[in-house]
Amino acid sequence: MSSTKRTPDETWKALERQAREAEIDRFRAKTGAEVDASLRASGHDPARVRAEGEALAQKLRADRERLAWQVTAAEGLARAQAKLDARGATYAGMSRADLLDRLAAARKNPKLAQPVAVLFRNRKPEEASEEELRALLEEIDALGEGDE
Numbered sequence: 001m002s003s004t005k006r007t008p009d010e011t012w013k014a015l016e017r018q019a020r021e022a023e024i025d026r027f028r029a030k031t032g033a034e035v036d037a038s039l040r041a042s043g044h045d046p047a048r049v050r051a052e053g054e055a056l057a058q059k060l061r062a063d064r065e066r067l068a069w070q071v072t073a074a075e076g077l078a079r080a081q082a083k084l085d086a087r088g089a090t091y092a093g094m095s096r097a098d099l100l101d102r103l104a105a106a107r108k109n110p111k112l113a114q115p116v117a118v119l120f121r122n123r124k125p126e127e128a129s130e131e132e133l134r135a136l137l138e139e140i141d142a143l144g145e146g147d148e
Contacts, residue, residue, distance in 0.1 A: 084142050091134040099133040100125060106140045115143050 006014065027035070035047040091099060103125050106112045119136055121130075128136065 002137070034101050043132055067148050080142070084139060087138060087142065089134070089138075090141065096133070099130060100138060101107060103133065103140075106137070112140055116140060 030038070039046045039049055091102070096100075103116070107116045119139070125133065
């Protein structure tokens with residue numbers, strides 16, 4: 001049992017979750033004939049409900065297969081972000097002029113020119129704060145390491 005006391009909101013959500021789970025368990029315990037009778041009593045055609053359910057399941061399976069690349073991309077992004085977060089602060093204390101010089105050098109690097117251009121597609125480097133410049137240079141360094 002947890003030693004921390006739940007908030008009223010957490011308690012309410014737990015009660016709702018328990019009620020949903022109990023309702024699901026109640027329906028799972030029913031036989032097929034009992035489910036059909038319950039559907040008919042509510043004015044539904046059991047065969048039609050099953051057909052609609054199967055069509056929905058097929059659509060959801062197709063969507064999952066079609067969008068599976070997003071899961072892989074999200075995992076890759078999370079790994080890249082963790083790697084970036086683990087890096088030390090290389091540019092802390094560096095002057096704005098030095099930061100802009102480093103950025104200009106990165107823009108001239110053939111391996112990094114395109115990614116750097118994308119980072120500044122909506123505004124000029126001169127418009128960025130020093131903190132933003134430092135963060136961008138850290139990202140650029142991480143991109144450069146990925147190519148090695």
